[in-house]
Amino acid sequence: MDAPRLRVRDIALFERRVPFRTPFRFGAVTVESAAQAFVRVEVELADGRRAIGGTAELMVPKWFDKRPHLTAEETVEGLRAALRLARSFYLDAGTDTAFGLHAAIHDAHKANCTAAGLPALAAAFGPAEIDKAILDAVLRALGLSVFDGLHANVAGLDARLSPDLSDTGLTAFLAGRRPLARVALRHTVGMMDPLDGPEGIAALGDRENARFFKIKLSGALDADRDRLRALAARLPEESAVSLDANEQYADPAALSALGDLIARDPTLARLRGRLLYLEQPLPRDLTFAAPLPALPCPVIIDEADDSYGAFPAARGLGYAGVSSKSCKGIYKSLVNGARAAQSGGFLTAEDLTCQAGLAVQQDTALAAFLGLAHAERNGHHYADGFAGGAEADAFLAAHPGLYLRTPDGIRLATASGALDIAPLAGPGFACAVHPDWSRLPPLKAAAPVSRRADARAGEDA
Template identity: 25%
Template sequence: MTTWPRLPTRRAVLRAAGAALPLASIARAAQAPAVRASRPTDIRVVDVMHAFEGHTYRAPYMFGGRSVDRVTILNVQVRVRTGDGKEAFGFGSMTLGNAWAFPKASQDEGLGAMTALAEAFRAITAACDDQGHPIDLWRVLEPAYLQEAAALGPRRGLAMPIPKLCTLVVASAFDAAIHDAYGKAFGLSSYATYSSRHMRHDLSRDLGPAFAGQYLDRHVAVAPRAETPVFHSVGASDAIEPSDLKVRLDDGLPNTLAEWIARDGLTHFKIKLNGGNEAQDFDRITRIDRVVREAMTARRIADWHYLLDFNEGCPNVGYLLTLLRKVREFTPDGFARIKYVEQPTSRDLAGDRANVMHEASKLLPVVVDEGLVDIESLHLARAMGYTGVALKACKGQSQALLIAAAAQQAGMFLCVQDLTCPGASLIHSAGIAARVPGNAGIEANARQFVPSASAAWEPRFPGLFTVRNGVMRTGQLTGPGLGAVPPGPRLA
């Protein structure tokens, strides 16, 4: 249950954020000029609230050698005012996936840092006096968020800096709430506000001169596609067959991969691999291929697909190449069904330059995920042979759309992944997946591991939280803003 705290006055926010405000001012001066003159299509932030809710997983989810069994969700509500005086509320939500975003910290350290960042980001966001489109505000807020994160680590006695990815995950709920409020202020889907009619600047401001005269509406559709294929995540410890079960959960949901296929009519599968043990990874891929093949033969389905996600687990690119070639030799048809490989080696691209993906990309698209935190890292990934990008709502609506535009223009492979996103965060993620041209599909694993977190949302979005025939019904995501209105009462 979400409990919204009472919001202090703007004056109190400005006093409380005294330490953060100079950082925001410095960031504005260095990164983007402040916007003071108002247009009718501009907004400014008036109020900001945030709250947390917690849920326990029905079963642990293992990825990249880490096991997760609970989630803390950050919910953010903002009130904005347009240039001609209209006001609107916006809502954003995101899983604080510290095990993924801050893996070198302990559970308590990582989650504690992220909740502390949320407190600080609320004050910074509330104190922002700039006006414009949500992407204008993101240009001002992101540097301030990053500076606050750099200062927060030492204050909390952390042994390592707070990663940029961790900062983006926390900031994404605030960014989503601002985009949501902007659309609602004008009675439009947020995706109808990415043209020159609403945006102050074209994409050259963020992506360089090659994008002069282009706006996001050239790269992101206003209308969502009716259905989007769902990649079912097979966690590294998930039961593939009944013999893998240690304890059967009697909660009405499937327990094995074959049971999930039968219930949801699955056709797309995300295979989580730990890396570091070639025989083990090979066995897992080929076992899953066998179980899926048997299920598809019984259903008379000829078209299905896999993706391989190592979460940085491969010790080097040679490991990946050997494994892929072995799979191709053993099951040529199974190999042909692999659509792409996701983040096989370290997210630290600059520190891992030896592990280039040029040879691997000749076999399959290789997608950058954890290593993709800004436009500069996109350029570096391309130089290292990565040929695709994983777009994620948890890195921010603004960044996801800008990277989608840059990746499309570069001819890169596109997919949308989640962070075990339930409720409003899945609606947000699905909205991106349904509008980016060429997107291969969406991961949506909260329905597998933490369905309780979506229970209040599910009746209002039939077919979004429950998959049928392997697809999510995304055509319904046409409401104002990003489409997520909390089921409970709004704090006015």
């Protein structure tokens, strides 16, 4: 099947506040609520068919942009700015394939975001969200599931942004995918999360059959040592663990000290034998400054994955893998999957923030297509992504087996320790229904220019 050419006719941007039921701390920030962005796109195919596509993503403060002089809300405003800029570029992009539109606006959008003071990771958020909604619309117009559509390369993915690959290699990679039937849940343990009691590791292991855990680190070696020792003693049998430092280890020397601790501390032997990988230990601006020091486990990049060239550059410095997150770009995840299949390395499925509905369904489908057996997937533990009422009921009815009704509302069906992929295999990008667009508040208007100017002045001081 040839990838259809299309034009983007309309893009509407919305947001909805998601309160957290329990605070979550990662890196240097504690989050108690966050705004979830929603994107609605209308496309017209060359043959005149029109379709609506949608997506959603939590706009997490101080993750895409950790610059200390910015407030948490200012970093969220940067994500809104990336969405607004991307919207204008896609509406003016003319006719092309879904990936062709992405490639056509890529350089100009990134340059405009740089001029506006946005780091590359935050800049990528805008196209990443609109690309998901465009793909959803194309798949709906063609009556294809995301698995069949990606298999046939209906997006028109090619190598123009990844010259280390070939067009034929990418097409062959997509054609060779056999999506998983289930994706196991990896449960993140935030730095404020209790270790014992009904929310502790042992209880979660029993209640949700959790066998994969992701432990957040602070970058303070003594504190991380004590926490790892406590967690090692509580791990369920036959569990596996990853560690995530969220850029908090200041330099290679500090990272080497962590590696020595993990390798030599006898109280960590139980954890050491189950350790899968360490995620993004160094600040993104130091990730590519020098080769990675020797460590007792593979290391992957996450926040440093802010361009199409980041993964191969990291591989050249000793990193073993890269995270797949649809908030960083579905096409980059697919390209990196092809790279790993061709020349080594691996992908992992990360994204704590995927909320019930469009976000968790689309990112989980991407992980299943890439063959990633387990995914960080417990955003439902901290927040309820549904607005409740009719929307939640509609998703439950449309995706039986993925959700269930509980005394606390409609939640992901997590008791088995995995998510079934069959409910995501209908036409569209893993979603049979959309939110009620008429009930969603619009994306907030841009913050006053003077405020942003003050923030830049603080950076220059």
